[in-house]
Amino acid sequence: MFGKRCDGRLVHEIEPFQRIMPYIMKTRTDSMNMFEENITCESMDSYIEEKKQEGLELGYLHIMIAALVRLIALRPQLNRFVVRGKIYTRTKIWVSFVVHQSLRGDGAGTTIKLAFTGTESILQIAEAINEAILKETSQKTEENSTDKVARIIMGIPGPLIRIAVNTLMFMDRHNALPRAIMEASPFHTSFFITNLKSLGINHIYHHVYEFGTTGLFIAIGKEKRLPVSQGSHITVRKCMGFGLVTDERFCDGLYFARSLKMLKKFLRNPELLETPLEQKVEDVP
Numbered sequence: 001m002f003g004k005r006c007d008g009r010l011v012h013e014i015e016p017f018q019r020i021m022p023y024i025m026k027t028r029t030d031s032m033n034m035f036e037e038n039i040t041c042e043s044m045d046s047y048i049e050e051k052k053q054e055g056l057e058l059g060y061l062h063i064m065i066a067a068l069v070r071l072i073a074l075r076p077q078l079n080r081f082v083v084r085g086k087i088y089t090r091t092k093i094w095v096s097f098v099v100h101q102s103l104r105g106d107g108a109g110t111t112i113k114l115a116f117t118g119t120e121s122i123l124q125i126a127e128a129i130n131e132a133i134l135k136e137t138s139q140k141t142e143e144n145s146t147d148k149v150a151r152i153i154m155g156i157p158g159p160l161i162r163i164a165v166n167t168l169m170f171m172d173r174h175n176a177l178p179r180a181i182m183e184a185s186p187f188h189t190s191f192f193i194t195n196l197k198s199l200g201i202n203h204i205y206h207h208v209y210e211f212g213t214t215g216l217f218i219a220i221g222k223e224k225r226l227p228v229s230q231g232s233h234i235t236v237r238k239c240m241g242f243g244l245v246t247d248e249r250f251c252d253g254l255y256f257a258r259s260l261k262m263l264k265k266f267l268r269n270p271e272l273l274e275t276p277l278e279q280k281v282e283d284v285p
Helices: 016-024 042-053 060-074 122-137 145-154 158-173 179-184 253-268
Strands: 008-010 032-040 080-083 086-090 093-100 109-116 191-195 216-230 233-247
Touching: 016 086, 032 042, 032 216, 032 253, 042 060, 042 233, 042 253, 060 093, 060 122, 060 191, 060 216, 060 253, 093 122, 109 122, 109 145, 145 158, 145 179, 233 253
Parallel strands: 093 191, 191 216
Antiparallel strands: 008 086, 032 233, 080 086, 093 109, 216 233
C-alpha cells in the first residue's frame, strides 16, 4: 500500500504534463493508441531456416518476443504501468502468451507467463519459450499457476464470482494483491502477445485489459503478399502484419514512435539479437 508494489517501483522524475495524463485519461481504454505495421518476411524466413539447420525450432512468435524483450531493455519507459494515477516501472520484463494444450486449433488454451532480465539473446529466449510450450502441450498432470488461480476463482459459487473478481481488482488498485497472484496473473505483464497466424486470420487491434497492468498488446496475423516500395520500383512481397495497442499514459507518442522504429530494425535483422545485452538501460528514479 501507500505507493509500494511488489511488481515495480514508483517513477518520480516525470515531466509535469506526463504526470497529469493519468488523471485526464483515467483508464487504459481512454488512453489506447493503435499501430499497424507490415514487415517483409525474407530476413526472418532466412533466419528461421538457418536455425532449423542448426537444430533450433524458431518461428515469427519467437523472433517477435525476443525483439520486444530487447526493445524494452533498451527503451525502459515501455516497461512502465499506471495504477491509480501513479506511474511505476517494472523490475523484470514479463511476457504473456496463449498456447493450446493440444496442437489442434480446438484444443484447450492455457496462458504462459515468462520473466526475463532483458540481457538474454534470442537463442536463450527461444529455448525458454520452447521449454514452456513443450511443458504445456505435453500430457501433463499439474496445472500451471495461472490455470490454478483461474480454477479456484471459477470454483466459487456463481453469484460470488463477481464479488471475488471485484475484490481482486480493488486489492490490485490499492497495491494489496499478493505476490503469488500477481506473478501468476497473465494480466500483470510487460506485454501480452497473441499469434493469430496460427489460426489463419489477420492481425487485429486487441484491447488492453483494465485488470492488471498490461500496457502493450501485440497481435501477429497471417502472412500476406503486399506491394512494397524499393527505390523507384514496386514489388509484391510476403509480409507479416501485426497490430500494436498501447497505453499512452506512461510515455509519450514520440517515445513510442522511436521505439517502433527500433522494433522494426530488430525484426528485419534478427541476427542482431544473438549477442546477449551486456547491461539493460535503467529507467529514471
